[in-house]
Amino acid sequence: MSNNQSCPPPKKKRTCRDTTEVLTMPNLDELYIFFSDSSEKSDSKPFKNVRKVIPKFRLKGAGELSSVTTPPDDRVPLVLTDIQHLLLHSLLGNINLTQSPRWYVLDKCHKISQTTCLVIEGASIKHWEKYSDTLSNIKNNFKSFVETITPSIYTGSLVQELALVPLSECEKETMIIKYGSMNLALEVRKDLMTMMKAVFPVTNQESKLVTSSVLDKFPRTQLILSAWQLIEENYPLPLNGKLKDAYSDYVMTKDEYAPVTSNSPLFGLDCEMCLTSAGSELTRICLVNENHKTVYETFVKPYNSILDYLTRYSGVTRDSMHNVTKRLEDVQKELRDILPSDAILVGQSLNIDLHALKMMHPYIIDTSLIYNFTGDRNRKPKLKSLAKEFLQEDIQIGNKGHSPIEDSLASLKLVQLKLKKGIEFGDAVHTNRQKYKENINKVKVTSQYAFSIFNHMMEQKKSSLIVGCDNITGEYHTYLSKAKEGMYSDLKKTKPKKVKLSTVDAVDDVIVSLANAAGEYNFTMGHLKLEISNNNETEQMAGINQWIEKLWTSCKQSTLLVVLFSGTANDNGLAMVNIKS
Numbered sequence: 001m002s003n004n005q006s007c008p009p010p011k012k013k014r015t016c017r018d019t020t021e022v023l024t025m026p027n028l029d030e031l032y033i034f035f036s037d038s039s040e041k042s043d044s045k046p047f048k049n050v051r052k053v054i055p056k057f058r059l060k061g062a063g064e065l066s067s068v069t070t071p072p073d074d075r076v077p078l079v080l081t082d083i084q085h086l087l088l089h090s091l092l093g094n095i096n097l098t099q100s101p102r103w104y105v106l107d108k109c110h111k112i113s114q115t116t117c118l119v120i121e122g123a124s125i126k127h128w129e130k131y132s133d134t135l136s137n138i139k140n141n142f143k144s145f146v147e148t149i150t151p152s153i154y155t156g157s158l159v160q161e162l163a164l165v166p167l168s169e170c171e172k173e174t175m176i177i178k179y180g181s182m183n184l185a186l187e188v189r190k191d192l193m194t195m196m197k198a199v200f201p202v203t204n205q206e207s208k209l210v211t212s213s214v215l216d217k218f219p220r221t222q223l224i225l226s227a228w229q230l231i232e233e234n235y236p237l238p239l240n241g242k243l244k245d246a247y248s249d250y251v252m253t254k255d256e257y258a259p260v261t262s263n264s265p266l267f268g269l270d271c272e273m274c275l276t277s278a279g280s281e282l283t284r285i286c287l288v289n290e291n292h293k294t295v296y297e298t299f300v301k302p303y304n305s306i307l308d309y310l311t312r313y314s315g316v317t318r319d320s321m322h323n324v325t326k327r328l329e330d331v332q333k334e335l336r337d338i339l340p341s342d343a344i345l346v347g348q349s350l351n352i353d354l355h356a357l358k359m360m361h362p363y364i365i366d367t368s369l370i371y372n373f374t375g376d377r378n379r380k381p382k383l384k385s386l387a388k389e390f391l392q393e394d395i396q397i398g399n400k401g402h403s404p405i406e407d408s409l410a411s412l413k414l415v416q417l418k419l420k421k422g423i424e425f426g427d428a429v430h431t432n433r434q435k436y437k438e439n440i441n442k443v444k445v446t447s448q449y450a451f452s453i454f455n456h457m458m459e460q461k462k463s464s465l466i467v468g469c470d471n472i473t474g475e476y477h478t479y480l481s482k483a484k485e486g487m488y489s490d491l492k493k494t495k496p497k498k499v500k501l502s503t504v505d506a507v508d509d510v511i512v513s514l515a516n517a518a519g520e521y522n523f524t525m526g527h528l529k530l531e532i533s534n535n536n537e538t539e540q541m542a543g544i545n546q547w548i549e550k551l552w553t554s555c556k557q558s559t560l561l562v563v564l565f566s567g568t569a570n571d572n573g574l575a576m577v578n579i580k581s
Contacts, residue, residue: 054581055108055558059144062232063103066146068128068574073245077147077572078103079198079228083564086577090115090560091523102232103146104577112579113558115523116514118551120544120564121472122530124150124571131541137549138563142576149198149239150567199227199237200362202257206342216419219262223365223415223423224344233369235351236360251332253361258342260363266290267339268346268412270404271353272314276304282328282356283309283316286404287338288412294405296338299324300331315402332359347411348383367411370418371426383407386414390426464523467502467513472527511547515554526551555580 059067066078082103089101090112125147132139196202230237236247272284281302289295299316301324309316335357339345344363347353354361368380371390387393387410395406418425466473500521504510507528514526532540548563555561559580567573 053108053111055106055111055560055579056581057107057144057560057577057579058105059103059146060105061102063144063146066103066148068125068145068147075147076231076239077149078575079149079231081226081228083148083562083575086560086562087115087117087523102228104144111558112560113556114519114521115560115562116518116551116555117523117525117562117564118511118514118547119525119527119566120530121528121566122532122568123540123544123565123574124567125565125574126568126571127532127537127541128565128574131538134538134541135545135548137545137552138576141548141552142563142578144577146575146577148564148567148573148575150571150573196227196257196260196362199230199239200252200257200360201255202259202362204259206259206261216262217422218419220264220266220344220365220415220419221260221262223370223418224260225364225366225369229369230362230364233351233366235364236354236358238360247358247360250358250360251336253336253339253343253359254341256341257362258340260342260344264342264344264363265340266344266346266365266412266415267295268408268410269350269353270347270402270408270411271356272316272402272404273356274302274306274310274314274316275308276302276306278302278304280356282331283314283321284404285331285353285357286408287335288405288408290412290416292409292412296334297405298326298331300326300328303327313402315404328358332357335359346415347408348386349380365415367414371414372428374428383410386410386426390414390417464525465500465502465513465517465521466525466527467504467510467517468527469505469507469510469529470503471529473501473503507543508547511550515550518554518559519556552580557581 062076062078062082064070065074065076067075085101086104086106089106090109093110128135128138128145225233225235227237231239236250238244238247238250238252266289268286268288270286271282273280274283281304282300283302283306284299285297286294287296299321301321306321309318309321311317339361342363343361344365345361346365347367349368350364350366367383367386371381371386372379373381373385373389384396387395391410391413393410393413395410396402414426502513504513507530510526510528514524517524530540551563552561557580561578561580563576565574
């Protein structure tokens with residue numbers, strides 16, 4: 001068709017567009033946290049006669065399982081990373097995601113006008129359960145209540161785990177290019193041990209054994225599943241609630257663990273199971289070390305009668321089980337003796353093997369997650385396909401079933417190959433990062449894009465506010481100062497608006513400051529430390545009830561409000577979430 005020919009007008013489509021939000025962390029000269037104006041989303045003219053779009057929040061999946069409406073014995077609490085992901089999502093938009101959030105749905109997130117978070121240290125889920133009638137304003141203003149694991153039980157820091165969110169726009173783009181999305185980058189940058197200490201007995205003393213290969217292009221710790229990934233992938237964990245009862249007969253691989261490092265040793269693990277009168281039970285196991293030597297291999301006699309050897313899958317036959325006397329508890333004891341305290345277990349869908357072993361371990365690399373053909377984490381590749389594609393090896397051939405020696409070695413080789421090649425190697429989720437880069441480039445007009453964005457925000461006088469008493473803001477200042485070490489030199493070229501780190505005299509002043517800041521910032525956070533005892537808890541709960549009402553009343557329309565009871569040394573925390581509409 002020639003250029004001067006007329007074309008019929010295209011059909012109108014309803015569109016919904018999320019654009020990149022901007023965060024900055026401190027540059028090398030000053031302490032900055034910076035968020036873009038989430039109310040300005042497009043320079044295009046709005047549609048006429050269109051109903052106002054309101055953002056909405058609701059629980060799903062893991063969120064419903066952690067909800068206070070779920071019976072305590074069936075409840076699986078969230079980790080603080082889950083709460084941090086919600087804050088990032090509300091500020092960055094959908095470009096932050098490679099897949100849907102695991103515990104919530106956030107519709108029309110680009111319409112959120114402000115994100116506000118209030119952290120109350122010293123209050124726990126037990127206080128909510130005991131004083132729910134007193135906390136009537138919370139009950140009236142919030143719809144979603146989820147239990148969270150508290151860092152108090154392992155002397156962790158709420159500031160470090162929840163409040164310090166990346167990144168500058170320049171660094172954000174760099175991380176997206178490298179890791180594929182912001183949530184992947186966050187998992188890589190986050191201190192792995194912080195969350196592991198919430199679940200497993202991890203000491204502060206590191207192992208002296210050095211095994212890391214000089215050929216590794218990046219630390220092997222970057223491939224280890226985080227605590228929330230272990231939960232999401234159905235790995236056995238020593239948590240309270242439903243999981244505690246489900247895994248009551250499970251044992252940990254060690255009584256105590258050393259912190260995992262880039263020098264921690266890799267062990268390939270694979271198990272084979274048969275079908276018994278009680279279900280699937282362990283019948284064979286193999287463990288190989290980094291030198292590809294088998295350090296442990298044995299058949300295991302189930303306690304229940306075998307109905308099907310599953311030879312075509314397990315390779316186990318009636319003859320191979322003849323005279324086998326070793327039981328599951330023998331295997332557990334021998335593995336506990338063999339594995340060092342910072343061992344990294346490697347395998348394909350290793351959660352199945354650990355359930356068969358009835359054992360729990362903190363440091364896991366799962367080849368079904370670090371390799372991907374489709375770009376969809378939910379579609380996991382088979383070990384046979386991975387070995388053929390990346391190792392040029394044929395495994396699991398013939399009709400004699402799988403060999404645990406062959407399978408455990410294949411998984412180990414795949415991890416070693418990735419460490420040698422790079423973190424993006426063999427992972428379509430990472431290689432799809434190009435799509436994110438293209439999204440950014442579509443709105444990049446000049447090479448000074450980052451500078452012009454920062455100038456725009458400075459002109460709009462947009463910034464973020466952190467407010468607390470002097471017993472908490474010093475900790476924010478300390479962590480922000482530490483964050484300077486990881487910043488890019490490119491930030492020296494920009495002068496974004498400073499974060500306002502405000503120290504007030506009393507806890508009531510924290511609430512007043514947050515209320516007065518409604519609508520002025522893209523992100524506001526208040527942080528309180530309360531000394532709650534049996535003598536004053538009734539009074540403290542009444543005060544909290546008044547604070548929440550004042551804060552909720554001050555919030556503008558479409559504000560996402562998150563209130564977190566951080567928990568105590570004995571009790572978990574509680575997160576309350578709602579969007580004002």
